[in-house]
Amino acid sequence: MASKKYDLVITGGRVIDPALGFGRDADVFIKNGAVSRIGAAGKSAGLLRSFDDDQIVDAAGKLVVPGLIDMHVHLREPGREDEETVISGCRAAAAGGFTSICCMPNTSPVMDNQETVKFVQDRAQNADARVYVVGAATKLIEGKELSEIGDLVKVGAVAITDDGHYIQNPELMRRALEYARMFDIPVMQHAEDQYLCNGVIMNESYQSARLGMVGAPSVAEEIAVLRDIALCRVANSRLHILHVTTKGAVDAIRQAKREGVNVTCEATPHHLVLTDDEIGKEFNTSLRVNPPLRSVRDREAVIEGLVDGTIDCIVSDHAPHSMEEKDCEFDQAPPGMIGLETTLGLVKTFIIDKGYLSWADVIRKMTINPARILNLPGGTLQEGSTADITIIDPDKKWTVKARDFRSLSKNSPFIGWKLSGRAYKTLLGGKVVFER
């Protein structure tokens, strides 16, 4: 006898919802694509008898959490559909446990106009994840003239950025912040001073000197962050610093938050796990990223910022590149690595298992924090909310294999790594869109 009251129940799992302060064994009941009720474990035994087998998702030994949100993803459509499409990127997202992703505007054409934003939104209609567009802050991401920000917001852009490029002109950045304030969206800044980063290949360090590569000094990030904090303060706006990588930047953001500046920031698993010591070993071109992998001291400072709450979110900065483009000398390779399918496992293995953060802390930085920063729906299992849910196999041991990636690109330096923790099932609006 099929339950009429509910469509589906996820039973036997440990439900963790930091937004609700909830963390215990419970059953999640779903009706019409929404969370209908979270019932105390064991109390639903009678009710469960009224469910058909296909209405029950067995989550024994698993974590049941709000659908993960990745606020920093590069899809390559339009322009480089050989590297990633909206559909393939969303398949990768679902396999990584993400139900919502925010895509960056450095496509071709650039997402600095309503048509391109609508095109991507249209492509995402039946995808395995929700896609939110971050519009370009300046036309063509050239840093010369602001985009029509109001137009972008009107069609659903959730923030603006020139990601990949720092908005070098402070007057333009000030106005971007002022416009963003009018629309209550943040400016997401790629904080690397372009003059200090001209022609750089990797972090400026002993390693860059040893390898003879032009280095990006960490101070380039620090002064970019300091300038933007000052501008954010006078504009009384909202600033989000993308992929923080240096001690100087973490310290500056920590201090600004103490002073009440409305600044938030994020970190990527690769900057939490890897340092520039890796590059000279094999010159693996997947290790070339912007901002670059930094020193041990910087990496430790980023972890510290994550632990003390200075860093609000964990993001993949999923940046697909083709084999042809990455199969070259290190200094010729385009920057970027994929990350949607490895983020959860890396964070579990290197942040949770090492004792830096609890599951609840990590889930907060991957659900409700990004949702609040970007005013996105979701990020919680509160009754009545859309049933975007990630079920995690918390101690699942697995090896990263190129052939398993749903992403069309394979540029990951983590291939061959043994990780612990992986998405087990991903539900979008109460429907299973991924299962292992």
Ligand code: DOR
């Ligand atoms: O490594 C990076 N790759 N950093 C960026 O900021 C851009 C991204 C890309 O689009 O490939």
